[in-house]
Amino acid sequence: MVQSAGVQAPGVRSRRARTARRRAPLWADLSLLAVIGVVLAAALAAGGLTVYREFYSPAAFVTRYLTLLSEGRAADALRVPGVALEHADLDSDAFRSASDALLRRDALSSLTDISVTDEHADGDATAVTVRYTAGGHAGATTFRVRQDGWIGVAPAWEFAQSPLAVISLTVRGSDRFSVNGFELDRRQVAAKGAESSPLEPVPMLVFSPGLYSVSVRTAAATAAGMGVLADKPLADVPLDVQATPTAAFVKVVQQRVDEFLARCTTQQVLQPTGCPFGLTVSNMVTHGPTWSMVSPPHIALEPDADGWKITPAPATVHVALEVKSLYDGSVAEVDKNVPFEVDGTIRFLPDGSASISITSPEQSPTPPGSEG
Numbered sequence: 001m002v003q004s005a006g007v008q009a010p011g012v013r014s015r016r017a018r019t020a021r022r023r024a025p026l027w028a029d030l031s032l033l034a035v036i037g038v039v040l041a042a043a044l045a046a047g048g049l050t051v052y053r054e055f056y057s058p059a060a061f062v063t064r065y066l067t068l069l070s071e072g073r074a075a076d077a078l079r080v081p082g083v084a085l086e087h088a089d090l091d092s093d094a095f096r097s098a099s100d101a102l103l104r105r106d107a108l109s110s111l112t113d114i115s116v117t118d119e120h121a122d123g124d125a126t127a128v129t130v131r132y133t134a135g136g137h138a139g140a141t142t143f144r145v146r147q148d149g150w151i152g153v154a155p156a157w158e159f160a161q162s163p164l165a166v167i168s169l170t171v172r173g174s175d176r177f178s179v180n181g182f183e184l185d186r187r188q189v190a191a192k193g194a195e196s197s198p199l200e201p202v203p204m205l206v207f208s209p210g211l212y213s214v215s216v217r218t219a220a221a222t223a224a225g226m227g228v229l230a231d232k233p234l235a236d237v238p239l240d241v242q243a244t245p246t247a248a249f250v251k252v253v254q255q256r257v258d259e260f261l262a263r264c265t266t267q268q269v270l271q272p273t274g275c276p277f278g279l280t281v282s283n284m285v286t287h288g289p290t291w292s293m294v295s296p297p298h299i300a301l302e303p304d305a306d307g308w309k310i311t312p313a314p315a316t317v318h319v320a321l322e323v324k325s326l327y328d329g330s331v332a333e334v335d336k337n338v339p340f341e342v343d344g345t346i347r348f349l350p351d352g353s354a355s356i357s358i359t360s361p362e363q364s365p366t367p368p369g370s371e372g
Contacts, residue, residue: 058126058145059116061157066130069207070111074104077207081148082159085205094166094236097191098203102167102212107182109135109211118142125160135211139231165208165230165237168201172303173243174221175348179204179214187350194350198306201238206230214241220249220354245301245308249354253310254299256356257342265291265317274360277317277340286331288321297342308346310358315342 221243264275271278297313
């Protein structure tokens with residue numbers, strides 16, 4: 001039987017149908033694989049970007065430095081690339097002579113709520129702005145970071161500008177003070193040591209950002225915490241703290257002044273040597289004089305340069321003597337109260353004791369004693 005040329009045999013149609021059915025799943029599989037490949041590539045790219053931002057970006061570098069400070073790891077923070085001062089950072093005298101006594105765990109305050117708010121190119125560096133809470137005070141600092149080679153395929157970073165700062169501290173009325181509870185002595189941290197002037201600011205390196213609170217609590221002086229927020233790299237921040245005398249120290253000064261005046265009253269002369277009182281007579285003294293204290297001065301202290309001064313305080317002594325007239329030879333008794341005023345200065349000596357000087361009428365200071 002002869003088949004028509006336009007009609008396909010049933011076997012041929014069946015084979016073509018099976019081939020078509022096999023091709024359809026193949027194209028579907030290839031399309032699915034392509035979609036999966038795109039998704040995987042996107043996931044890898046997103047994951048790589050996340051890893052970069054979290055661990056290898058300039059923001060991550062700055063965050064790591066701040067985290068070390070927040071954990072009190074001062075020594076590790078100093079080892080972060082770019083933190084240590086370089087020669088180019090030492091143009092200022094304050095930085096050249098600054099003490100590193102505060103670059104330690106014991107001098108750090110709390111640092112919390114760290115968050116990066118901006119990151120952008122700044123010339124050949126990257127500027128990273130961070131907000132935080134330092135010692136309970138909100139602040140923000142911008143750091144400049146630059147690339148420093150590679151770690152495998154990831155970039156390494158360093159501070160283009162050291163994040164250290166300087167506090168130039170002057171403490172009036174005390175050589176000893178504490179910073180964030182860490183006790184210091186001016187004579188140990190000043191560049192010239194004990195030879196430095198008490199009124200010469202003492203520069204001390206600090207980490208930025210950080211809150212640094214200076215207080216005084218000694219037997220002679222006290223000062224509540226006065227803080228400064230170091231929030232700018234390589235800044236020189238002045239801080240002037242005025243201490244006040246303690247009640248115990250004022251009591252000691254009162255005692256020393258009373259003892260000094262008591263010794264003055266034992267001198268049987270019209271003008272006791274170095275004392276703030278005296279008497280002038282025009283006749284000849286035949287007996288006496290005898291001095292006695294009537295009303296001692298009430299001592300109060302006020303700041304005076306690097307020490308204290310005694311606020312002028314009124315007092316009264318009594319004098320008794322016998323005088324003979326140079327005109328007619330008559331003898332008279334003198335029995336009177338003599339008012340006077342006490343003032344003076346108090347200075348601290350290199351050994352830590354205080355030197356108390358009372359001003360005499362001739363304005364020459366007379367030392368009544370010293371107190372440790």
